[in-house]
Amino acid sequence: MKKIATLCLLLLALYGHAQTNAELPPGILTSKAVMDRFMNLRFGMFIHWGPVTLRGTEIGWSRHREVPGADYDTLYRQFNPVKFNADEWVKTASEAGMKYLVITAKHHDGFCLWPSAYTDYNIMATPFKKDVVGLLAKACKKYGIQFCIYYSVLDWHHPEYPTDNIYDTTGAGIRKNAHIEKYVAYMKNQLKELVSNYDPYMLWFDGPWESVWTKEMALDMYAYLKTLKKDLIINNRLGKAFSGVDASGTATFLGDYDTPEQRIGDLNMNMPWETCMTICEQWAWKPNDKMKSLRTCIETLAKVAGGNGNLLFNIGPRPDGAIEPEQVVRLKEMGSWLKQYGAAVYNTHGGPYEPNPAYAATRSGNKIYLHVFEAAKGNLTIPALPGVKIKKAYLLKGGAVKLTVTADQLIIPLPAVLPDPNDTVVVLETDKPAISIAPIKNDKKK
Structure with missing residues (x-):
C-alpha cells in the first residue's frame, strides 16, 4: 500500500x-x-x-x-x-x-x-x-x-x-x-x-x-x-x-x-x-x-x-x-x-511528551499517564515538567514509584523486567491540570 x-x-x-x-x-x-x-x-x-x-x-x-x-x-x-x-x-x-x-x-x-x-x-x-x-x-x-x-x-x-x-x-x-x-x-x-x-x-x-x-x-x-x-x-x-x-x-x-x-x-x-x-x-x-x-x-x-x-x-x-x-x-x-x-487511553488528551521509542504520554485531569515501552538499566529518564509539581507517582494497577527530580530531568526507577512487557503505565499526579502543560518535543523518532 x-x-x-x-x-x-x-x-x-x-x-x-x-x-x-x-x-x-x-x-x-x-x-x-x-x-x-x-x-x-x-x-x-x-x-x-x-x-x-x-x-x-x-x-x-x-x-x-x-x-x-x-x-x-x-x-x-x-x-x-x-x-x-x-x-x-x-x-x-x-x-x-x-x-x-x-x-x-x-x-x-x-x-x-x-x-x-x-x-x-x-x-x-x-x-x-x-x-x-x-x-x-x-x-x-x-x-x-x-x-x-x-x-x-x-x-x-x-x-x-x-x-x-x-x-x-x-x-x-x-x-x-x-x-x-x-x-x-x-x-x-x-x-x-x-x-x-x-x-x-x-x-x-x-x-x-x-x-x-x-x-x-x-x-x-x-x-x-x-x-x-x-x-x-x-x-x-x-x-x-x-x-x-x-x-x-x-x-x-x-x-x-x-x-x-x-x-x-x-x-x-x-x-x-x-x-x-x-x-x-x-x-x-x-x-x-x-x-x-x-x-x-x-x-x-x-x-x-x-x-x-x-x-x-x-x-x-x-x-x-x-x-x-x-x-x-x-x-x-x-x-x-x-x-x-x-x-x-480513552477520554484522554495526548502529551505533554511527544511519543518516542521509549515512551508515550497521555493526560486527563491532574494525571499524566506515561506509557513505558523500555527502560534503560531499570530507569526511565524524561525531561522535567516546567513549573509543575508532581504530588504522587505510581504504577497504574500497581504500587508507588519514587521519583528523582532534578532541574531538568525526572528519573523514574522501574524493575529490570517491566510489569507489563508491552506497555507499563506510570501515573504522575500533578498540582495543576495536566492539559495546561505545553507540549514537550524530542528529537527521537517514534
Whole structure:
C-alpha cells in the first residue's frame, strides 16, 4: 500500500489545488463538541472486505493488475460468505476495546455491500443476498459501537465515472463518453440512501485524487451531506489535501479531521486526526498475511493516543466471511490490556511528551499517564515538567514509584523486567491540570 499511497500523493500534486474548510458556508462544519466526543473514543475497527477476497489480492487496487478486469468485475457471482456473522464481527470489536467501526460499503472497485437501488452491482446480485451494511449497523447498536461507513469518491466500475484503469498509459482506461455530473448525482443518491437507511455516525471517504473529481464537487458534496445529517462526521478525503504515508501532515483540509495512513501522526493538540493502519500487511484478506505482534499493536495504540489521535485498526475478513482466528485472538489480547489500562487511553488528551521509542504520554485531569515501552538499566529518564509539581507517582494497577527530580530531568526507577512487557503505565499526579502543560518535543523518532 505504500507505493499506492505515494502514487496518490503524486496525483494530488498534479490534479488540483487543495480546498479548505474556510471555503464552506459558515456554520455547517461539525461542532467541536461532536469532534471532542469522537476523539475520546480513541480506538476503532476498519474493515476492508468484498468479492476480491476470493483472489486474496488488494481491494480495488488489484483490478487490472494481479486480477484481470473481466475476472475482478465478475467475482461477485461467486461471492457467498456463508460464515459472515455481523454479531461476531462487532462482538470482536467490542472485546478488543474498540468504540467505533468502519465498513467499506463501496471501495474503488464500485461494488456495494448493501442493496442499493441505484446499481445492480451490489450484494443482492451475489449468491449471499444479505445486506452486510444493514446487519453491521444493527449489531453495532446492540454492542454500543458507533457505526461508520467508508465510501470511495472514485469508482472504476461505474459507466459514468471517466476512469476505468489508472495503470493504463495507452488511454484505453479512459471512458470518453462518461459524464461525471451524472456520476456525482449517483453518488448523492447513494449517500442519501446510506445516511437515511443506516444513520452512520461518520462517513469515511477515500479516492479524491483523480483529476475528474474537482474542488467544487468536494465542497458541494460536504455541504450536501450536512443537509442530510447536521452532526455527521466527515473525514478529510472528500478533498485533495490529506496526510498519506509519506506526508508529514496537512495544515488545512476539507473535512472534520486528518487521516495519516499506515503511520503514526505527529503530536497535535489543535487538529483532530486518526491513523488508519492494518493489523497485517494488506488491507483486504491475503492468505498467510503477516500479523503485527501484540507489543507492536499496543505500542501503536499508545503512541497514537500519545499524539492526540485515534487509531482505526484494519482487519480483512476471509472470503467465507469469518475473521482469521489469529486476528481475533490478537484483538482480544488488546482488549484485555485495555481492561487494565484503558483509563490511560480513552477520554484522554495526548502529551505533554511527544511519543518516542521509549515512551508515550497521555493526560486527563491532574494525571499524566506515561506509557513505558523500555527502560534503560531499570530507569526511565524524561525531561522535567516546567513549573509543575508532581504530588504522587505510581504504577497504574500497581504500587508507588519514587521519583528523582532534578532541574531538568525526572528519573523514574522501574524493575529490570517491566510489569507489563508491552506497555507499563506510570501515573504522575500533578498540582495543576495536566492539559495546561505545553507540549514537550524530542528529537527521537517514534
